[in-house]
Amino acid sequence: MENAFSDRITDVPKSFIREILKVTIDKSIISFAGGLPNREFFPVRGLQKAAHDVFEEAGHEILQYTNSEGYPELRQFIADRYRQKDGLDIPVEDILITTGSQQGLDLLGKIFLNKGDDLIIEEPGYLGAIQAFSLYRPRFSPVPVHEGGMDTTALAGVLRERQPKLLYTVTNFQNPSGISYTNENRHAVADLMQGRTCLIIQDDPYGDLRFTGYRKISFKQLLPDNTVLLGSFSKTVAPALRLGWLVAPRPIMEKIVVAKQAADLHTDYLAQRILHRFLLDNDLDTHIASIIRQYGQQKEAMINAIKTYFPANVQCTNPEGGMFLWVTLPEGASSMQLFEMAIAKKVAFVPGTPFYVDRKDSNTLRLNFSCSDESTIVEGIKRLGDSINQLVDN
Amino acid sequence: MENAFSDRITDVPKSFIREILKVTIDKSIISFAGGLPNREFFPVRGLQKAAHDVFEEAGHEILQYTNSEGYPELRQFIADRYRQKDGLDIPVEDILITTGSQQGLDLLGKIFLNKGDDLIIEEPGYLGAIQAFSLYRPRFSPVPVHEGGMDTTALAGVLRERQPKLLYTVTNFQNPSGISYTNENRHAVADLMQGRTCLIIQDDPYGDLRFTGYRKISFKQLLPDNTVLLGSFSKTVAPALRLGWLVAPRPIMEKIVVAKQAADLHTDYLAQRILHRFLLDNDLDTHIASIIRQYGQQKEAMINAIKTYFPANVQCTNPEGGMFLWVTLPEGASSMQLFEMAIAKKVAFVPGTPFYVDRKDSNTLRLNFSCSDESTIVEGIKRLGDSINQLVDN
Structure with a gap:
């Protein structure tokens, strides 16, 4: 059926992130690659009760x-x-x-x-x-x-x-x-x-x-x-x-x-x-407040660890909320190459490339801070800092 | 924004059935128009328990x-x-x-x-x-x-x-x-x-x-x-x-x-x-058996009522299953016109027209038998038979 597909689907590449997330199934890897909310905050009991009640x-x-x-x-x-x-x-x-x-x-x-x-x-x-x-x-x-x-x-x-x-x-x-x-x-x-x-x-x-x-x-x-x-x-x-x-x-x-x-x-x-x-x-804002408190602390931990462990010529954003921050390596550095080096040190992220419509490589990367606790964040950023130093020294 | 829409959406007409179903919101109308399964058979307790259990x-x-x-x-x-x-x-x-x-x-x-x-x-x-x-x-x-x-x-x-x-x-x-x-x-x-x-x-x-x-x-x-x-x-x-x-x-x-x-x-x-x-x-086949029993009886009731109340030159299919049967009026009769007459007698169906890609009217119609009990079916088919006689005599 290969030649029967529509032009629109033939043009779309396979999901890059999907491929990356496969690598991070290894539990020993510290992953900043995902885009998931932290499951600790899912209101399991509240939704269970709501389900029971609407059936009634x-x-x-x-x-x-x-x-x-x-x-x-x-x-x-x-x-x-x-x-x-x-x-x-x-x-x-x-x-x-x-x-x-x-x-x-x-x-x-x-x-x-x-x-x-x-x-x-x-x-x-x-x-x-x-x-x-x-x-x-x-x-x-x-x-x-x-x-x-x-x-x-x-x-x-x-x-x-x-x-x-x-x-x-x-x-x-x-x-x-x-x-x-x-x-x-x-x-x-x-x-x-x-x-x-x-x-x-x-x-x-x-x-x-x-x-x-x-x-x-x-x-x-x-x-x-x-x-x-x-x-x-x-x-x-x-x-x-x-x-x-x-x-x-x-x-x-x-x-x-x-x-x-x-x-x-x-x-x-x-x-x-x-x-x-x-x-x-349930009060949604009370629930959200508890999420914000933890995500905010995790973001601070990541920003502080980046200041400590990344070379001074690496930049990062400092978000007022959300789940991600963005790192810019020195001009010409390859985040795809960094990804390979980081995986060897058992830390993962998403290289910036798939977030552009027209690039094969980039000096940028996305880090997720919603799904790792503070000590894991510090350890992961330390390893990533080592990888960046290794990349930039090369 | 009118002229900004894509060609593909501009070509698609508004749902005809949607418009028809609006007419049938009137509870005094016997409706064979819907395409819904009979809600009596929804396994409410079984799904409620399943929801509870998966949350646990x-x-x-x-x-x-x-x-x-x-x-x-x-x-x-x-x-x-x-x-x-x-x-x-x-x-x-x-x-x-x-x-x-x-x-x-x-x-x-x-x-x-x-x-x-x-x-x-x-x-x-x-x-x-x-x-x-x-x-x-x-x-x-x-x-x-x-x-x-x-x-x-x-x-x-x-x-x-x-x-x-x-x-x-x-x-x-x-x-x-x-x-x-x-x-x-x-x-x-x-x-x-x-x-x-x-x-x-x-x-x-x-x-x-x-x-x-x-x-x-x-x-x-x-x-x-x-x-x-x-x-x-x-x-x-x-x-x-x-x-x-x-x-x-x-x-x-x-x-x-x-x-x-x-x-x-x-x-x-x-x-x-x-x-x-x-x-x-739960055993799905046991559950399905109870649905089949009732739908089958309702279909029989509809077929028998059609034999009794519809003119002899009206044809209908006799399905071995499912939720619908199909009526063909004499050549040249309009099911759109019949719809107007039937609504006046408080019975509804879907005219055949929207099931063709290229017709403005047709002599066919769809009847649903899954959602009405046998006595309602007999009454509705009787009224519809009256409407057909009225249409064909005209």
């Missing part, structure tokens, strides 16, 4: 087919939270429950992208978005991000030369880099986007996991008609349930619902009801 | 991200069942858990169809498949099906003129028509497909719901390298969990996994674990 209350109903948009009361919870956290007034009809926020990316690609359409992606950018959009064969326009947000000079340059349909952003504690957009940067980006037909996709899986600083303005406030929000319960409750959401203006939502029906009819309704019950009976 | 046994594990292919032991259960029921020896690696079998259709469209590629679809055919495939903009070649299976003369004609990439079939108790392919018909179809690069998609959501007759041979036995199987727990356990599966030869599975990752990373793992626990602790 509505056993037959929660097992039947339901509407494609998702459980109205769960969508109401999400709307209430936007009001409370961001001062946004979002009607329930503008919210759709997705099978993880990953599905939101696929649906948006599906309803917007013709082959060759221009799409702005952050550089470095979220790998899952690159993969999802790649299937619709856009032309990627990468725009660099750094501490403080998107490079607006580069963005202005792209907007002068191209007519992008979509601008994909992870404005808080970005995956992979950990950077956040300042309010000034958000305003500057919005000013450049004003009056265009380009849609801003603001993907915010980590926004609630803020250790320091204050909550920033949403593009939905700045450009309400041209912004789609993606959100997720994967990092605040649990990822296995695959519960995310998408907020879109009415004309876009109509098309999204058609694509959603064709994709999976609706997202697991039992899971929606269990989660909603859990959210009624 | 593996609470943290079942809430974490997992692999895209799905829970190996659930896939093993599916493999064992194929061995037991069909004598098929399918390796676990060839099975992927999908977010409902609907997702299987989307993934197959995604990895196979370029715009304009030829695709054979049954006429009438499953609406969800027409919708899912439409997004990839194929050229549909409808081939009629009738009692006994696919029209092989018409199939041979299409194969002479076109180079289809996919042949989509629902071989048992088809949605919408209720027809099944005989063994002879399966062999005849397979003979025509032999030696071609065209892939047969055998979608079998209803196969286990057989009231009479015997299990038929699978295309997977006839053309193993060119057959993809889709299956679902929606009609045998419960649809809300959105748990289906896809069986594909290795080279196809590799591409499917890439598309699956991009679509939703993986299917709800909590749901997979709950279902697997339920299947370990």
